[in-house]
Amino acid sequence: MNWTHRLMHHWNLQRILRLVVGAAILGSGWNTGEMAVVALGGALIGTGLLNFGCGDTCASGACSTHAAKMVQKSTDTQSSEI
Incomplete structure (x- = not known):
């Protein structure tokens, strides 16, 4: 994706808030x-300017974590008589 496209398009409230809060923290x-x-603060400004992160895509379900596969151990329990 073109960097100028990242800077100029898809401005929303979340992106503006990251930029403003980042500037306040930096100051x-x-x-x-x-x-x-x-x-x-610089990191927040960077994410706001370049629109990095998964803010918009999480709402649509595109940003997800994959659950680790559980490995089941077979436990053989034998009853022993005393």
Whole structure:
């Protein structure tokens, strides 16, 4: 997918909120000098700008996790008489 297409299309409320909250967190971290908070805000801004994540696709069922297959162990229980 073209990067300009990612930046210009499919703006919704969730994407705008990620951008705004990320900017607020980045600004707060910058003012306090906390670089970890700045990195978190930058990551949120990046996901908002580039529309990464599975926000829209989860609602449609396209974003799912696969359950691990359960391996059943056969347990042979033998009763023994004392």
